Amino acid sequence: MTLEEKVINIIMEQLGVTREECVPEAAFIEDLGADSLDLVELIMEMEENFGITIADNELEKIRTIQDAIAFLKSKGVS
Amino acid sequence: MTNRRRVVITGLGAVTPVGNSAREAWENVCAGRSGIGPITRFDTTGHQTTIAGEVKNFDALAFVDKKWLRRLDLFIIYALAASDMAMADAALTGDTAGGDRAGTIIGSAIGGLSSMETAKEAFDRGGPRKISPFALPAALGNLAAGHVSIRYSLRGPINCTTTACSAGNHAIGDSYRIIAGGWADVMLAGGAEAAVTPLGIGGFNVMRAMSLRNDEPERASRPFDRDRDGFVISEGCGLVVLEEMNRALDRGARIYAEIVGYGSTADAFHLAAPPPGHAGAARCMREAIRDAGLRPEDIDYINAHGTSTPINDAYETAAVKDVFGEHSRKIAISSTKSMTGHMLGATGGVEAIFTAKAVEEGILPPTINLDNPDPECDLDYVPHRARRQEIRVALSSTFGFGGANAVIVLRKFVP
Numbered sequence: 372m373t374l375e376e377k378v379i380n381i382i383m384e385q386l387g388v389t390r391e392e393c394v395p396e397a398a399f400i401e402d403l404g405a406d407s408l409d410l411v412e413l414i415m416e417m418e419e420n421f422g423i424t425i426a427d428n429e430l431e432k433i434r435t436i437q438d439a440i441a442f443l444k445s446k447g448v449s
Numbered sequence: 450m451t452n453r454r455r456v457v458i459t460g461l462g463a464v465t466p467v468g469n470s471a472r473e474a475w476e477n478v479c480a481g482r483s484g485i486g487p488i489t490r491f492d493t494t495g496h497q498t499t500i501a502g503e504v505k506n507f508d509a510l511a512f513v514d515k516k517w518l519r520r521l522d523l524f525i526i527y528a529l530a531a532s533d534m535a536m537a538d539a540a541l542t543g544d545t546a547g548g549d550r551a552g553t554i555i556g557s558a559i560g561g562l563s564s565m566e567t568a569k570e571a572f573d574r575g576g577p578r579k580i581s582p583f584a585l586p587a588a589l590g591n592l593a594a595g596h597v598s599i600r601y602s603l604r605g606p607i608n609c610t611t612t613a614c615s616a617g618n619h620a621i622g623d624s625y626r627i628i629a630g631g632w633a634d635v636m637l638a639g640g641a642e643a644a645v646t647p648l649g650i651g652g653f654n655v656m657r658a659m660s661l662r663n664d665e666p667e668r669a670s671r672p673f674d675r676d677r678d679g680f681v682i683s684e685g686c687g688l689v690v691l692e693e694m695n696r697a698l699d700r701g702a703r704i705y706a707e708i709v710g711y712g713s714t715a716d717a718f719h720l721a722a723p724p725p726g727h728a729g730a731a732r733c734m735r736e737a738i739r740d741a742g743l744r745p746e747d748i749d750y751i752n753a754h755g756t757s758t759p760i761n762d763a764y765e766t767a768a769v770k771d772v773f774g775e776h777s778r779k780i781a782i783s784s785t786k787s788m789t790g791h792m793l794g795a796t797g798g799v800e801a802i803f804t805a806k807a808v809e810e811g812i813l814p815p816t817i818n819l820d821n822p823d824p825e826c827d828l829d830y831v832p833h834r835a836r837r838q839e840i841r842v843a844l845s846s847t848f849g850f851g852g853a854n855a856v857i858v859l860r861k862f863v864p
Contacts, residue, residue, distance in 0.1 A: 385516075386516060387514055387515050387516025387517075408582040408583060408586075411582040412581055412582055412583065415578075415579070415581070415582075
């Protein structure tokens with residue numbers, strides 16, 4: 372499974388959205404209906420799955436699905 | 450009280466160990482069926498008690514979507530399910546329930562115990578950052594009422610009674626007063642509980658409060674019987690729609706019964722034990738009857754607290770004799786906990802439903818397992834089999850830890 376697929380699976384599970392909605396530009400809050408608590412849990416799930424730590428000040432960089440994937444790649448996740 | 454508005458019950462919703470709707474639960478208690486069995490929810494190794502009244506074959510996804518399933522404690526999911534059924538039964542929706550003039554009080558003895566346990570496990574594994582942001586919102590007792598208010602746009606009074614085993618009755622009684630006094634026209638009220646968890650079982654076991662009759666689950670809850678050895682914990686939710694009478698009549702609602710009185714008293718004595726004699730329970734029943742403007746002789750039926758603990762059932766019987774005197778021989782009393790087990794904070798809600806149905810249909814549910822009545826328990830407990838009998842007025846009693854007593858009075862509805 373590619374990184375993109377893994378990330379989208381987590382998002383589908385956490386936010387209860389369909390694969391079709393998970394386009395790269397989709398923003399978690401505006402497009403996928405997440406609220407602030409959803410985002411916290413989503414980040415925790417990514418930390419758990421990819422064995423990384425995401426600092427609070429890095430969160431603001433992650434607005435869309437492609438942001439999340441780019442961020443994970445920058446952390447060396449593949 | 451003069452100028453008190455009349456309040457009627459127009460909707461019933463329940464999730465119980467004896468059925469996942471008010472109708473199914475009522476049919477099963479009238480048939481004398483027990484909902485008690487071995488605990489399946491977790492591994493009971495090391496626990497003294499290994500039986501409980503679990504809710505069975507419950508399809509949570511019929512009431513909440515997948516995303517929310519993991520974020521809500523089971524007691525909240527039960528409450529959402531019961532609220533859907535009660536509102537549908539009352540033929541009310543979020544648009545017609547009353548908005549600013551409608552509210553909800555849903556009691557819970559413990560709230561989201563399982564969610565707390567899960568959060569602590571995560572904390573122990575990985576530290577504070579591993580606690581889910583949904584852990585506390587799932588555990589907070591008032592979030593059953595919170596989620597229900599959101600679903601049905603109930604913007605009037607909201608509360609969560611946490612008076613242990615009396616929580617459901619306090620929710621209904623307080624809601625009754627809110628409508629009677631004019632602060633709202635519709636209230637969705639009752640209790641929800643889901644404490645069949647390792648801490649729930651272990652905690653009550655060390656208090657020596659629960660039955661150890663693990664090899665005969667269906668016979669373990671035996672209120673008023675000589676061989677009773679403690680209560681059987683169970684779970685679920687019972688909610689009733691309370692509505693100002695004229696509003697209900699104007700829209701042609703089905704009316705199950707009228708709620709006409711409420712007693713709410715404290716023992717002010719001990720955290721778990723009743724006071725010497727039987728003053729606490731007796732005073733609460735008297736207060737409820739007085740509040741209804743009735744005399745003890747007017748009461749035909751009592752849905753008892755009847756927990757199956759050695760102390761409660763003798764104590765409650767003595768209190769009934771004290772309040773009703775000679776008339777206590779003529780009152781029919783049953784403990785539906787003999788079949789449902791003890792749903793703690795939910796019990797008042799579910800037993801209000803059974804009491805309303807008893808009044809409406811003129812059928813008394815039985816006390817099962819009453820094979821050898823305790824000599825101290827010598828009243829008419831409707832043993833073994835349901836009975837047809839006209840009921841004009843009934844009490845539903847609950848007595849909780851903390852010395853919290855709540856009794857409600859239901860009357861057959863006559864416009």
